Amino acid sequence: xxxxxxxxxxxxxxxxxxxxxxxxxxxxxxxxxxxxxxxxxxxxxxxxxxxxxxxxxxxxxxxxxxxxxxxxxxxxxxxxxxxxxxxxxxxxxxxxxxxxxxxxxxxxxxxxxxxxxxxxxxxxxxxxxxxxxxxxxxxxxxxxxxxxxxxxxxxxxxxxxxxxxxxxxxxxxxxxxxxxxxxxxxxxxxxxxxxxxxxxxxxxxxxxxxxxxxxxxxxxxxxxxxxxxxxxxxxxxxxxxxxxxxxxxxxxxxxxxxxx
Amino acid sequence: xxxxxxxxxxxxxxxxxxxxxxxxxxxxxxxxxxxxxxxxxxxxxxxxxxxxxxxxxxxxxxxxxxxxxxxxxxxxxxxxxxxxxxxxxxxxxxxxxxxxxxxxxxxxxxxxxxxxxxxxxxxxxxxxxxxxxxxxxxxxxxxxxxxxxxxxxxxxxxxxxxxxxxxxxxxxxxxxxxxxxxxxxxxxxxxxxxxxxxxxxxxxxxxxxxxx
Numbered sequence: 001x002x003x004x005x006x007x008x009x010x011x012x013x014x015x016x017x018x019x020x021x022x023x024x025x026x027x028x029x030x031x032x033x034x035x036x037x038x039x040x041x042x043x044x045x046x047x048x049x050x051x052x053x054x055x056x057x058x059x060x061x062x063x064x065x066x067x068x069x070x071x072x073x074x075x076x077x078x079x080x081x082x083x084x085x086x087x088x089x090x091x092x093x094x095x096x097x098x099x100x101x102x103x104x105x106x107x108x109x110x111x112x113x114x115x116x117x118x119x120x121x122x123x124x125x126x127x128x129x130x131x132x133x134x135x136x137x138x139x140x141x142x143x144x145x146x147x148x149x150x151x152x153x154x155x156x157x158x159x160x161x162x163x164x165x166x167x168x169x170x171x172x173x174x175x176x177x178x179x180x181x182x183x184x185x186x187x188x189x190x191x192x193x194x195x196x197x198x199x200x201x202x203x204x205x206x207x208x209x210x211x212x213x214x215x216x217x218x219x220x221x222x223x224x225x226x227x228x229x230x231x232x233x234x235x236x237x238x239x240x241x242x243x244x245x246x247x248x249x250x251x252x253x254x255x256x257x258x259x260x
Numbered sequence: 261x262x263x264x265x266x267x268x269x270x271x272x273x274x275x276x277x278x279x280x281x282x283x284x285x286x287x288x289x290x291x292x293x294x295x296x297x298x299x300x301x302x303x304x305x306x307x308x309x310x311x312x313x314x315x316x317x318x319x320x321x322x323x324x325x326x327x328x329x330x331x332x333x334x335x336x337x338x339x340x341x342x343x344x345x346x347x348x349x350x351x352x353x354x355x356x357x358x359x360x361x362x363x364x365x366x367x368x369x370x371x372x373x374x375x376x377x378x379x380x381x382x383x384x385x386x387x388x389x390x391x392x393x394x395x396x397x398x399x400x401x402x403x404x405x406x407x408x409x410x411x412x413x414x415x416x417x418x419x420x421x422x423x424x425x426x427x428x429x430x431x432x433x434x435x436x437x438x439x440x441x442x443x444x445x446x447x448x449x450x451x452x453x454x455x456x457x458x459x460x461x462x463x464x465x466x467x468x469x470x471x472x
Contacts, residue, residue, distance in 0.1 A: 001373065001428050003386040003406060040453070045386055074278055076408060076451050096273060098451065121307050123382060123410045172382065172410075201369075203384050224377075226385065256386040256406040259453045 003256045004220045004248070005045035005227035006241055007205060008234050010035060012081075013052045015061040019235055026052070029235055033068045039234070040073035042241040043259045047073065048101075048175065048205075048229060051081035059088075063095050070096020080128050080175075089116050093124060101175055103128035104148040107155050107162075110169055117170030126205075127171040131159040131192055132179045144192045151179040163196045174200060175229065177207035185211030185232055193223035205229055213239070213247040220253055262464065263298035265325070265341075266290035267305075267315045275304050275338070278450035278457060284464040292324045300463065301328050303444075305340030309364065309413070310352025313344055322357060329359050329442055334468035336397070337444030342437065343415050345444055351413050360439055362417035371430030379430045382412040387447075389435060391425045396470050397443050397462045398425070398436070405455040407447035409435075414446055441468035 010017045010032050017035055018026040036047050049069075051062040059082065066079055079092045080101030089100045100120075106113050106127060116125045129146055132154075136143040144159035163174055176196055178189035188209045197204035206225035210216055216228045233239045245255045262279060264272050266288045279286045286302075289295060303325065305312055316322040329335055337345050344356040349364035356364070371379040386406040391398060414433040417423055424443070425436035435446045443463070449456035 001387065002379075002383065002409075005385050070274065071277055071280070074281070074451060074457060075453055076410075076448075094273070096277065098274070123306065123384070173384065201378075201380055202382070203380055226380065258402060258404045258406070258455070 001254055003045070003254050004225075005205070006043075006216070006244060006248075006255065007046045007048055007227050007229050008035075008039045008044050008241070009048040009050065009207065009229045009231045011050045011052050011231075012062060012065060014058060015065055017235075018052065019232060032065050033072060035235075036069045036077070037072045039241060040075055043245060043256070044075065044241050045227070045256055046075055047077040049077065049079045049081075049097075051079065053082065063091055066092055066095040066097050078126055080126070084112070086112075086115055086119055089120060089124070093120060099124050099126050099173070101126035101128040103130065106166065107146060107148050107157065110165065113166055113169040113171050117172070122170045122172035125171050126173045126175055127163070127166040128175045128177065129159060129162060129166075130177045130179050131189075133189070133192070142192075142195060144195070147179055159192060160196055160199060163200050167200050167202050171202065173203045173205065175205040175207055177229075178209060181209030182207070183232065184209055187211065187215040188219040188223060188225075188228070190218055190223040193219055193225050197224040197226065203227065213244050216244060217248055217251050217253060220248070261298060262286040262300045262302055263295050264288045264302045264304060265295055265321060267312065267319060267321050272304055274448075275302055275450045275460075278460055279464070282457060282461050282464065284461070290319060290321065292320050295321065295324050296327060298328070298333060300334040300336070300466075301325075302336045302338065302463075303341035303345070304338040305344070307340060308351055309340065309344055309349035309354040309356065312340055313349075313354045313356055316344070316357075325357060326359065329440075332441045332468050334463065334466045335442040336463050337442065338450070339411060339446060339448055342444035342446050343413060345442065346415050346417065349413065359442060360415075360417050360422050360437060361419060362415060362422070364413050364415050366413050367429070367433075373430065382410055383429045384410045386452075387427050387429065389425045389427055389447075390432070391436075393424055395424050395436075395438065395443060396466050397459060399462050400458050401455060407445075407449065407452040407456060409447045411446055415444070
């Protein structure tokens with residue numbers, strides 16, 4: 001059977017891995033190429049990079065990182081952040097990424113999903129969604145609203161409806177990040193994850209809030225997620241991916257356990 | 261020299277990079293002459309069968325691949341390259357190369373997992389491989405090894421003897437198929453970590469012969 005995936009997420013700014021809490025107060029924590037190689041050797045199933053470089057004239061730095069990562073690790077990896085056009089996608093994919101993720105640009109113009117899927121295949125196109133819990137209204141009946149600009153801007157879009165729309169447009173996967181949980185290490189938002197993963201026909205990666213293997217277990221079972229994104233848990237050496245997988249396996253979750 | 265066949269179908273550089281890591285000389289080429297003269301051929305592919313078979317036909321690479329197969333050149337198909345070696349694909353109702361009798365079919369939308377949940381299509385992620393027979397290119401593959409898959413369609417050879425290995429996803433589907441000098445896998449060895457690199461390394465040494 002298919003294994004549940006454990007996916008370390010690296011936020012990259014100006015070519016350095018960085019980590020913040022709720023998108024504020026980032027500090028540099030290492031070289032993304034070196035960290036990717038380490039996680040690859042420790043059994044990561046995939047790696048996600050988010051380019052949070054503020055200035056667009058520094059995009060070349062990220063392309064260089066992608067190119068170097070592709071020569072070091074032989075598992076899939078995706079790149080998101082600042083992807084706005086087909087040409088942005090092409091550059092990242094040519095540099096060696098398996099997938100690109102679109103977030104803000106897709107909210108502003110959903111046709112980028114369809115165009116990307118047509119040009120490169122659905123398997124390449126990941127919809128990144130940041131969501132926040134809100135009081136349910138007629139327009140946002142799921143009680144979760146899509147937000148952009150790192151959570152600063154509300155879009156008026158219902159998270160579930162947006163996920164279904166993106167699937168119909170040709171997205172191959174969804175990376176669902178709870179802004180409320182992000183960086184807290186207090187657990188994933190199980191409610192929104194199961195709501196969306198239970199309804200769409202494409203894989204869902206849960207993101208935001210991982211602090212313990214128990215949290216991961218919860219989101220992969222009760223949360224119905226196909227994969228779990230981890231960041232702080234592994235970046236500071238508190239947990240090693242191999243140990244996380246060992247623990248999950250003991251609890252009956254099917255994970256990939258040999259990678260030597 | 262291994263030639264990675266270029267017919268505009270997706271990420272050829274990841275195969276090139278994996279071979280680079282193994283220090284195996286290779287080149288990406290869409291030249292019919294170079295493909296024909298290759299010591300070994302890797303036929304990758306990502307995308308839709310209809311578009312791919314159209315590109316192959318227009319470039320004349322379809323006929324060259326048939327010749328490569330006939331003359332016994334070790335031939336490795338990957339992902340879409342493991343599908344369009346059959347006769348026909350349900351995807352875009354595409355006529356394919358016909359190197360192995362059989363068809364390519366889509367996962368039914370009614371597949372269910374162990375807990376009774378509907379399985380998602382595409383089948384995306386890491387899964388195992390149950391070998392039905394030994395093959396030199398799969399030497400050293402362990403029962404516990406997993407490989408990276410991403411696909412909605414899978415190959416169904418008409419003859420059981422052409423199924424080398426299967427993978428479980430609601431059903432047991434053929435994930436490695438082959439005959440004579442041709443071996444093809446639905447997963448991506450170039451994206452499957454150490455076990456995948458081992459397969460590519462084995463292929464780089466394979467003489468194209470094995471007992472059926």
